[in-house]
Amino acid sequence: xxxxxxxxxxxxxxxxxxxxxxxxxxxxxxxxxxxxxxxxxxxxxxxxxxxxxxxxxxxxxxxxxxxxxxxxxxxxxxxxxxxxxxxxxxxxxxxxxxxxxxxxxxxxxxxxxxxxxxxxxxxxxxxxxxxxxxxxxxxxxxxxxxxxxxxxxxxxxxxxxxxxxxxxxxxxxxxxxxxxxxxxxxx
Numbered sequence: 486x487x488x489x490x491x492x493x494x495x496x497x498x499x500x501x502x503x504x505x506x507x508x509x510x511x512x513x514x515x516x517x518x519x520x521x522x523x524x525x526x527x528x529x530x531x532x533x534x535x536x537x538x539x540x541x542x543x544x545x546x547x548x549x550x551x552x553x554x555x556x557x558x559x560x561x562x563x564x565x566x567x568x569x570x571x572x573x574x575x576x577x578x579x580x581x582x583x584x585x586x587x588x589x590x591x592x593x594x595x596x597x598x599x600x601x602x603x604x605x606x607x608x609x610x611x612x613x614x615x616x617x618x619x620x621x622x623x624x625x626x627x628x629x630x631x632x633x634x635x636x637x638x639x640x641x642x643x644x645x646x647x648x649x650x651x652x653x654x655x656x657x658x659x660x661x662x663x664x665x666x667x668x669x670x671x672x
Contacts, residue, residue: 528553
């Protein structure tokens with residue numbers, strides 16, 4: 486961003502008084518333009534013992550499998566965003582949604598909020614952003630073809646909780662290292 490969204494004047498990068506990070510600040514009206522993390526909301530849609538997966542028809546990770554998820558829009562709740570993404574990517578309606586996990590991904594400035602819920606009538610079909618959709622049981626999950634580490638971790642936590650029939654909200658930080666990812670879960 487080079488120009489102020491409030492008055493159109495040029496922006497400069499500086500640390501505002503009382504702050505500790507460099508920000509884009511308007512040279513004319515002193516408006517501070519913050520760049521904050523993006524929120525991604527998604528869902529673990531289930532039908533009996535199966536989970537709904539979407540094969541991505543968009544980059545990044547075209548052709549790999551994921552759970553329905555995407556960026557939250559203005560003026561919607563995280564649950565509404567998760568339900569909308571499920572409708573958009575899989576033409577599916579979710580019922581009985583409950584917050585399942587919160588993932589912090591500081592290396593890409595994102596926060597993932599994943600919900601669990603049941604498919605209404607078990608119906609789904611590919612939306613614009615999906616090549617195909619599939620209801621898969623645990624043995625059929627394409628672990629080596631999952632799009633993102635956060636999806637793999639979500640699934641592993643969910644399957645373990647389902648085996649124990651005890652669901653809780655997981656709070657996980659994903660740290661990226663040169664040799665892979667580290668997952669730190671708060672108790």
